[in-house]
Amino acid sequence: MGEPAGIGGELTLAAWCLLRESGPAFFVIDDPDRLEALAAHLSIKCRIARIGHPHEATNCFTSALPVLPLRLVAPVTFGRPSVEHAAAVIEAIGIAVDFALNGHVSAIVTNPIQKVSLYQAGFPHPGHTEFLTALAAGEGEVAMMIAGPRLRVVPVTVHQPLREAIASLSVERIVGQAVAADAALRRDFGIAAPRLAIAGLNPHAGEGGALGTEEEDIVSPAIVRLQALGIKASGPWPPDALFTPRARANYDAAICLYHDQALIPAKALDVDAAVNVTLGLKIVRTSPDHGVALDIAGQGVADPSSLVAALQLAVDIAERRKSERHVA
Amino acid sequence: MGEPAGIGGELTLAAWCLLRESGPAFFVIDDPDRLEALAAHLSIKCRIARIGHPHEATNCFTSALPVLPLRLVAPVTFGRPSVEHAAAVIEAIGIAVDFALNGHVSAIVTNPIQKVSLYQAGFPHPGHTEFLTALAAGEGEVAMMIAGPRLRVVPVTVHQPLREAIASLSVERIVGQAVAADAALRRDFGIAAPRLAIAGLNPHAGEGGALGTEEEDIVSPAIVRLQALGIKASGPWPPDALFTPRARANYDAAICLYHDQALIPAKALDVDAAVNVTLGLKIVRTSPDHGVALDIAGQGVADPSSLVAALQLAVDIAERRKSERHVA
Numbered sequence: 001m002g003e004p005a006g007i008g009g010e011l012t013l014a015a016w017c018l019l020r021e022s023g024p025a026f027f028v029i030d031d032p033d034r035l036e037a038l039a040a041h042l043s044i045k046c047r048i049a050r051i052g053h054p055h056e057a058t059n060c061f062t063s064a065l066p067v068l069p070l071r072l073v074a075p076v077t078f079g080r081p082s083v084e085h086a087a088a089v090i091e092a093i094g095i096a097v098d099f100a101l102n103g104h105v106s107a108i109v110t111n112p113i114q115k116v117s118l119y120q121a122g123f124p125h126p127g128h129t130e131f132l133t134a135l136a137a138g139e140g141e142v143a144m145m146i147a148g149p150r151l152r153v154v155p156v157t158v159h160q161p162l163r164e165a166i167a168s169l170s171v172e173r174i175v176g177q178a179v180a181a182d183a184a185l186r187r188d189f190g191i192a193a194p195r196l197a198i199a200g201l202n203p204h205a206g207e208g209g210a211l212g213t214e215e216e217d218i219v220s221p222a223i224v225r226l227q228a229l230g231i232k233a234s235g236p237w238p239p240d241a242l243f244t245p246r247a248r249a250n251y252d253a254a255i256c257l258y259h260d261q262a263l264i265p266a267k268a269l270d271v272d273a274a275v276n277v278t279l280g281l282k283i284v285r286t287s288p289d290h291g292v293a294l295d296i297a298g299q300g301v302a303d304p305s306s307l308v309a310a311l312q313l314a315v316d317i318a319e320r321r322k323s324e325r326h327v328a
Numbered sequence: 329m330g331e332p333a334g335i336g337g338e339l340t341l342a343a344w345c346l347l348r349e350s351g352p353a354f355f356v357i358d359d360p361d362r363l364e365a366l367a368a369h370l371s372i373k374c375r376i377a378r379i380g381h382p383h384e385a386t387n388c389f390t391s392a393l394p395v396l397p398l399r400l401v402a403p404v405t406f407g408r409p410s411v412e413h414a415a416a417v418i419e420a421i422g423i424a425v426d427f428a429l430n431g432h433v434s435a436i437v438t439n440p441i442q443k444v445s446l447y448q449a450g451f452p453h454p455g456h457t458e459f460l461t462a463l464a465a466g467e468g469e470v471a472m473m474i475a476g477p478r479l480r481v482v483p484v485t486v487h488q489p490l491r492e493a494i495a496s497l498s499v500e501r502i503v504g505q506a507v508a509a510d511a512a513l514r515r516d517f518g519i520a521a522p523r524l525a526i527a528g529l530n531p532h533a534g535e536g537g538a539l540g541t542e543e544e545d546i547v548s549p550a551i552v553r554l555q556a557l558g559i560k561a562s563g564p565w566p567p568d569a570l571f572t573p574r575a576r577a578n579y580d581a582a583i584c585l586y587h588d589q590a591l592i593p594a595k596a597l598d599v600d601a602a603v604n605v606t607l608g609l610k611i612v613r614t615s616p617d618h619g620v621a622l623d624i625a626g627q628g629v630a631d632p633s634s635l636v637a638a639l640q641l642a643v644d645i646a647e648r649r650k651s652e653r654h655v656a
Contacts, residue, residue: 161530161540166491202489203587212489240591244599259531260589263568268593271572 001030001092002111004072005081006292007302009038011111013046014304015311016065024315026109027057027066029092034076035067042300054104068095078298081114086121089113093128097135100283106318107284109310112292126159129278132285142280143180145253146262146289147189147313148270151243152253153262154181154279165258166201169214174198174222175229178255182231184279185252187324188317197242197251198223198235199261205238219257243269272305275313284318286310329358329420330439332400333409334620335630337366339439341374342632343639344393352643354437355385355394357420362404363395370628382432396423406626409442414449417441421456425463428611434646435612437638440620454487457606460613470608471508473581474590474617475517475641476598479571480581482509482607483590493586494529497542502526502550503557506583510559512607513580515652516645525570525579526551526563527589533566547585571597600633603641612646614638 002008012028013035019026028035032048039046049064051057057066070092074084096108110128125131133142145154156177157165178196185194199205200219202212209216219236226233234251241247242254243265256262266274266289274289288306296302330336340356341363347354356363360376367374377392379385385394398420402412424436438456453459461470473482484505485493506524513522527533528547530540537544547564554561562579569575570582571593584590594602594617602617616634624630 159531159539161534161542163491163494163540203487203591206489211487212491239588240595243592243596246599260567261592263531264571264589264592265596267568268571268596271574 001028001070001089003081003089003114003117003292004031004034004076004085005079005297006112006114006294007297008111008292009035010042010044010298010300011288011302011304011307013039013042013044013065014302015307016046017044018304018308019311020062023061024311025058025061026311027051027054027061027068029068029070029095031072031088032067032069034072035065038298041298044300054099070095079294081117081292081294083117083120086118086123089118090121090123090131093131094135097132097283100285101136106322107286107314109307109314110285110287111307112288112290114292114294128287129158132278132281132283136282136285138280138282140183140280141176141180142278143177143184145181145184145277145279146266146274147277148266148274148289150269151248151266151274152185153256153266154178154253155256155259155262157258159259162258162260166214169201169218169257171218171222171225174219174255174257175225178222178226178231178233179229180280181253181255182226184277188277188279188284188320189252190320191252193232194252195250196226196231196233196253196255197237197247198226198233198255199239199242199257200236201239201257203238203240205236272303273309274306275310277313277317284314284321286314286317329356329398329417331409331417331442331445331620332359332362332404332413333407333625334440334442334622335625336439336620337363338370338372338626338628339616339630339632339635341367341370341372341393342630343635344374345372346632346636347639348390351389352639353386353389354639355379355382355389355396357396357398357423359400359416360395360397362400363393366626369626372628382427398423407622409445409620409622411445411448414446414451417446418449418451418459421459422463425460425611428613429464434650435614435642437635437642438613438615439635440616440618442620442622456615457486460606460609460611464610464613466608466610468511468608469504469508470606471505471512473509473512473605473607474594474602475605476594476602476617476637478597479576479594479602480513481584481590481594482506482581483584483587485586487587490586490588494542497529497546497585499546499550499553502547502583502585503553506550506554506559506561507557508608509581509583510554512605516605516607516612516648517580518648519580521560522580523578524554524559524561524581524583525565525575526554526561526583527567527570527585528564529567529585531566531568533564600631601637602634603638605641605645612642612649614642614645
């Protein structure tokens with residue numbers, strides 16, 4: 001479901017319209033009454049099918065959007081998240097994770113949440129990814145990847161002020177995230193020998209120390225350690241040269257040192273087709289690469305491309321894991 | 329000329345081949361013997377015409393590359409900048425600026441320089457832009473703009489370690505650079521009421537203080553001050569959302585807070601067509617948006633697109649300034 005006051009509901013309806021014939025089939029954990037009202041409000045031709053268990057979703061998918069009902073205790077006002085919905089938002093994620101852990105679904109896709117109203121309701125996690133890590137961590141580190149047709153990036157630091165993000169960089173942190181990226185590229189993306197490009201922090205990657213020392217002190221030692229682990233890591237690359245078409249042809253993922261070093265090129269290049277993938281969980285989880293967009297919620301103008309890409313990528317990863325298990 | 333051991337020479341030859349018929353006409357301040365040898369080495373059909381004064385360039389341009397001779401005192405080895413060439417590199421810039429200040433040329437375009445060998449020769453300026461500022465500053469602040477077909481960016485801080493760049497941000501610095509950008513967009517780009525998008529520093533532009541305070545402490549007050557000056561400034565915008573196609577439609581230039589916040593999207597989106605423009609000088613100066621590329625110098629594989637775009641933009645700006653003067 002995600003935040004009901006945001007664009008998640010209308011994106012779900014739009015995604016069903018686009019995928020009902022071709023698949024992949026999906027169901028949504030949401031309030032069926034509010035989705036029916038939303039479809040009517042936006043004149044979207046989408047029948048709602050209430051289901052009691054995931055296995056019912058596949059059969060009805062071509063004729064109706066399968067909804068596993070979740071009751072919202074208060075009416076939804078577009079653009080106005082309410083603390084009264086927080087419990088349901090959190091419950092929807094928990095139910096989805098349980099289904100994935102028990103094998104009833106092959107993957108979960110999460111619509112965006114509005115963190116502030118969840119915090120007000122006592123939600124103890126900084127965000128989606130940390131909550132999912134608590135519920136379904138795998139053996140290695142969990143990492144966030146933004147994957148689009150033109151670029152895959154993994155930010156080593158994410159939701160921290162930029163000053164703090166820089167201060168928190170360490171050899172261990174870069175190595176841990178790069179190892180997670182390497183494992184996921186093999187397991188989930190079917191790349192036998194992934195090439196990782198590690199970004200520098202400073203302009204021109206520090207220009208030999210003249211423009212900063214983190215490259216020599218932290219990034220280069222991390223690359224040496226990764227190479228010793230047999231990982232094809234290169235760098236530290238000048239950040240501004242790393243995202244040109246020629247540079248992108250030379251790696252499978254860029255390991256970035258802070259949020260915007262990763263997200264600026266990802267969104268500039270692949271805005272509507274980029275997907276957020278959580279690497280290193282026991283389950284498969286993807287998410288559209290945008291927020292709740294409160295300013296346009298309920299208008300029917302939100303673009304479902306990223307949600308559709310997230311659904312497709314989730315199924316691709318799930319199938320690859322399944323076929324790997326069969327081979328093994 | 330720029331650094332003779334880099335790709336500047338072959339780019340100049342290639343640009344002449346591309347522009348000899350259509351223009352804009354240009355001449356190069358360089359060693360004619362080394363350019364002749366370079367053309368022969370790369371099998372580029374480019375005749376060299378030695379000229380004694382800029383006014384001779386236009387007449388011969390269709391049949392030969394006009395070269396105002398400058399003697400290099402030592403042979404050039406591709407990829408190996410030599411301190412022995414530093415004086416000539418610096419002299420070429422000085423001559424070009426003099427011609428522009430005296431109205432003998434309408435604009436100057438600088439090939440990339442290798443700073444380290446200039447420093448070794450006692451060059452006291454951090455780079456090209458600072459040298460040009462010393463020679464030809466205008467009345468307001470000087471700023472650097474990267475201008476491409478899809479994006480114009482002005483970085484408020486440039487060649488500093490990222491930590492220092494953040495620490496050096498101030499309301500005054502943002503206002504000064506934004507004012508320079510606004511003036512240049514009017515004067516040099518013919519935009520009557522430029523729209524400036526001011527980037528935030530932190531992820532999600534600080535998310536109301538939760539992810540950093542520079543937006544509230546520095547960026548927002550700068551925007552208020554700019555608006556009070558009658559400048560159409562907006563922001564602080566979340567950096568990762570600022571460079572999508574939809575966002576770019578809403579501004580004429582993005583004012584960025586650090587080097588890579590500006591250069592990552594500029595190079596990702598407009599790699600071969602982006603041009604470096606120095607705003608706020610008395611003269612018109614552009615430069616290709618790349619370095620000396622020592623690794624590929626002398627191979628004939630360097631792409632002249634950015635130099636060609638720099639030549640074209642220099643002429644466009646010069647014509648606009650000239651017609652403004654006539655109107656005035």
